[in-house]
Every structure is written in C-alpha cells, then in structure tokens.
Amino acid sequence: MKNPDRTLLRDETGSAVIEFGLIAPAFLMMLLGVFQVGLWMQSYNAMRNSMTETGRNVSVEFQTDNRLTNSQIQDFGLGIASTTPYMLDLEDTKVFVDKDGPPAQTIPGTRKMVLTMTHQLPSFLSFAGIDGPELTYTRAVFVAI
Numbered sequence: 001m002k003n004p005d006r007t008l009l010r011d012e013t014g015s016a017v018i019e020f021g022l023i024a025p026a027f028l029m030m031l032l033g034v035f036q037v038g039l040w041m042q043s044y045n046a047m048r049n050s051m052t053e054t055g056r057n058v059s060v061e062f063q064t065d066n067r068l069t070n071s072q073i074q075d076f077g078l079g080i081a082s083t084t085p086y087m088l089d090l091e092d093t094k095v096f097v098d099k100d101g102p103p104a105q106t107i108p109g110t111r112k113m114v115l116t117m118t119h120q121l122p123s124f125l126s127f128a129g130i131d132g133p134e135l136t137y138t139r140a141v142f143v144a145i
Contacts, residue, residue: 029125029128032124032125032128033125033130035124036123036124036125036130039121039122039124040121040132043088043119043121043122043135044121044135044137046081046085046086046087046088047081047086047088047093047117047119047135047137048137049086050077050080050081050086050088050117051077051081051115051117051137051139052139053080054073054076054077054080054081054095054115055115055139055141057076057080058073058076058113058115058141058143059141059142059143062143062144063143063144070097070099073095073097073099073115074095074096074097077095077097077115077117078090078093078095081093081095081117081119088119089122092119092120092121092122093117093118093119093120094117094118094119095115095116095117096115096116096117096118097113097114097115097116098113098114098116099111099113099114099143107142109144109145110142110143110144110145111142111143111144111145112140112141112142113140113141113142113143114138114139114140114141115138115139115140115141116136116137116138116139117136117137118134118135118136118137119134119135119137120132120134121133121134121135
C-alpha cells in the first residue's frame with residue numbers, strides 16, 4: 001500500500017495553473033500600467049499641441065488688430081483642445097490667460113502673454129488606487145501691442 005502523503009508530494013498536476021494564478025495579476029497590472037502611461041503621454045501631447053495652436057491663432061488675431069479678451073482666448077483654447085485631433089475632456093481641462101504682463105523687452109512693440117492649460121489625466125486603473133495626476137502646461141506668446 002502506498003503512503004498518501006508521498007503521493008501528494010510528488011503529484012505535479014495543476015502546478016501550471018497555480019503558477020499562472022500567482023503571476024497573472026502582477027503581469028496584468030504591468031500591462032495595464034503600460035497602456036495607462038501611453039494614455040497619459042497622448043494626453044500630454046494633445047495638451048501641448050492644442051496650446052501651441054491656440055497661441056499661434058491668438059498671435060495671428062492680434063496681428064490683424066483683433067484684440068481678444070481673456071474669456072475669448074480661454075473659449076478658443078478649450079474649443080481647440082476638445083475637438084479633433086486632441087479630444088481632451090472639457091470637464092477635466094482649464095485654460096488660463098495672463099495678458100496683462102509688461103511690454104516685452106526683447107521684442108519692441110510686443111507684449112508677452114502667458115497661456116496656461118491644466119488637465120486632469122484620465123485613469124482606468126482607479127480600481128488599483130492609481131489616479132491620473134493633474135498636468136499644467138504653460139506657453140508664452142508674444143503679441144503686438
């Protein structure tokens with residue numbers, strides 16, 4: 001008669017399932033983390049490019065003697081950020097304008113305007129306690145006085 005303890009110690013059936021069960025959650029979290037970082041990078045690039053486009057359009061408007069107010073610039077920036085190709089969520093995005101700066105000393109006849117965008121990065125890893133940080137991007141634009 002065989003000893004049942006020795007039989008159980010030598011039995012290797014099901015070991016792959018146990019090993020997979022131990023490794024799968026860590027592997028899945030690493031895989032989702034890579035996707036999350038990619039989503040954050042896309043959001044950062046969208047934020048940066050939408051502020052660049054906003055600054056370029058504001059500069060053109062000021063050159064054509066169309067003086068925009070702060071709220072018009074903010075609406076313009078949010079409009080660019082929320083449409084294709086950037087598609088940032090309006091609820092998580094804010095645009096601030098500081099156009100009351102002193103005249104620029106480096107470029108005669110211009111004034112420095114600072115455009116700032118903040119965006120709460122999305123996260124699909126909230127179940128693991130990983131929330132997206134809030135990013136801030138600032139861009140200086142020189143406009144004609």
